[in-house]
Amino acid sequence: MEVLVIGAGSLGSLVGGLLAPDHDVTLVGRDPHVSTIRTAGLAIGGEIQTRVEPSATIPQRVSASADLAIVTVKAGDTADAAETLTECDVEAVWSLQNGLGNEATLAEALDVPVLAGTATYGADQSAPGSVTCTGIGEVAIGPRPETETPEADLALAEEYGEALSGADAATTGGTDADADAESPPGLDVLVDPAMPERLWRKLAVNVGINPTTALARADNGALAEDEIAATARTAARETARVAQASGVDLDEADAAAELDAVVEATADNRSSMLQDVERGRRTEIDQLAGAVVDRAEEHEVSVPVARTLTALVRAWERANYLR
Ligand code: KPL
Numbered sequence: 001m002e003v004l005v006i007g008a009g010s011l012g013s014l015v016g017g018l019l020a021p022d023h024d025v026t027l028v029g030r031d032p033h034v035s036t037i038r039t040a041g042l043a044i045g046g047e048i049q050t051r052v053e054p055s056a057t058i059p060q061r062v063s064a065s066a067d068l069a070i071v072t073v074k075a076g077d078t079a080d081a082a083e084t085l086t087e088c089d090v091e092a093v094w095s096l097q098n099g100l101g102n103e104a105t106l107a108e109a110l111d112v113p114v115l116a117g118t119a120t121y122g123a124d125q126s127a128p129g130s131v132t133c134t135g136i137g138e139v140a141i142g143p144r145p146e147t148e149t150p151e152a153d154l155a156l157a158e159e160y161g162e163a164l165s166g167a168d169a170a171t172t173g174g175t176d177a178d179a180d181a182e183s184p185p186g187l188d189v190l191v192d193p194a195m196p197e198r199l200w201r202k203l204a205v206n207v208g209i210n211p212t213t214a215l216a217r218a219d220n221g222a223l224a225e226d227e228i229a230a231t232a233r234t235a236a237r238e239t240a241r242v243a244q245a246s247g248v249d250l251d252e253a254d255a256a257a258e259l260d261a262v263v264e265a266t267a268d269n270r271s272s273m274l275q276d277v278e279r280g281r282r283t284e285i286d287q288l289a290g291a292v293v294d295r296a297e298e299h300e301v302s303v304p305v306a307r308t309l310t311a312l313v314r315a316w317e318r319a320n321y322l323r
Contacts, residue, residue: 001163002066004028004090006081007097008037008056010123010275012072013131015096015139017042018187020052022166026064027056028084034058036129046124046132046268048185065089068160071106074276075099075287082109092156094141098206098272099287100199103144115157116144116195118202120262122220122269135220135266139187142195154193161191200248204239204255205262207289208232210273211309214283215316217274221267223259231305233259238303239292245299273313282322285313 001023005016008029016027020042027037037056044050062084069090073081075097082105085093093110095102096117107114122135141161143153166186192198209220212232216222223232233256240255276283289310296303317323 001068002026002064003164004062004064004066004069004088006059006062006069006071006084007073007077008033009072009074010125010131010272011096011119011121012070013042013125014044014121014123014133015070015072015119015187016054017044017050017052017131018048018166018185019164020054022186023164025054026062026066027054028059028062029056031058032128033125040129043130044133045126045130046134047136048133059084063087067091068164069093071095071097071102073097074272074282075102075284076282078102078105079109082106085110092160094160095144096139098202098210098284100145100203100291101287104146107144107147113149113153113156114144114147115141115153115160116199117141118198120202120205120265122266124270124275134269137262137265138190140190140192140195140198142192142198145196145199150193154191157191161189164189196248197243197250200239200243200246200250201255201258203288203292204236204243204250205259206284207239207292207306207309208236208256208259209263210271210283211235211285211289211313213271214273214277215309215312217277219267219274220263220269220271223263224267229260229263232263234305235289235309238296238301238306242292242296242299242301242303245301246295277316280320280322282317283313285310285317289313 008027034056041053092113094115120137124132141157236255236259237252240250240252243250289306
């Protein structure tokens with residue numbers, strides 16, 4: 001399949017890199033990452049070790065056709081990604097982003113089916129031309145919330161899920177010693193018809209992990225420690241309460257358990273918000289904890305921890321002239 005990845009940062013590079021051996025992948029990102037991939041390929045390190053050679057380009061130069069565009073840009077850059085895609089001829093778009101509402105933004109701007117997705121892989125863009133897999137997670141595809149064509153979208157998600165899943169997708173977690181540069185593990189893409197629940201569950205994980213690790217300047221594994229774990233779990237539980245008030249069936253205990261599972265699976269990962277803070281970039285706080293606070297207000301749900309985390313991260317952004 002021809003696959004465009006719009007947003008070749010940490011996760012986009014990892015996902016595109018894992019698809020590259022079996023598909024014709026073009027990574028769309030920034031220089032010097034893009035120019036390094038063009039000359040030397042993409043090195044994947046950490047829990048998966050391989051080198052692959054996808055095509056790579058910057059957004060201003062894309063006018064490609066593809067079977068599928070995977071959008072992995074920061075939630076705040078979704079409208080720009082949609083604009084880039086208006087120059088391309090793609091059959092469908094799959095959002096693999098953090099936060100809620102990205103699919104709706106893409107669907108409003110584009111005249112092709114837009115599918116929803118989640119990814120819980122840990123990924124860190126260590127240097128130009130390379131990405132480190134810091135935790136093997138799960139990748140899911142399914143109909144987007146509020147689609148007018150749920151059955152057709154589910155059929156499409158099944159088609160793409162099957163086409164994208166690597167033959168040896170379950171074989172992950174290799175070490176340096178057993179790394180086989182010729183046959184890296186593919187992606188195991190799970191098809192989920194119940195995307196709204198999955199997106200809210202992922203939101204609960206992100207609201208628990210991302211601001212806490214960014215503020216503590218700690219990797220995800222630090223959340224296994226009691227004091228900060230309690231803060232993260234409370235934020236995840238608050239998110240579940242807002243999900244329930246929004247009509248989505250997400251149990252508080254399930255949200256907290258999912259958080260614990262992702263913390264364990266990505267213990268060595270530096271969350272995407274921590275990576276943003278360390279690089280002095282604007283974070284996704286508005287689309288994560290900030291979005292929960294906004295919806296909590298609409299539904300009169302109390303979310304003190306999400307509110308505090310939002311205020312602290314926004315204060316960091318203001319102090320760094322990012323707001
Ligand atoms: O999505 C992530 C992120 O960092 O944005 C998780 C899965 C929480 C991994 O850190």
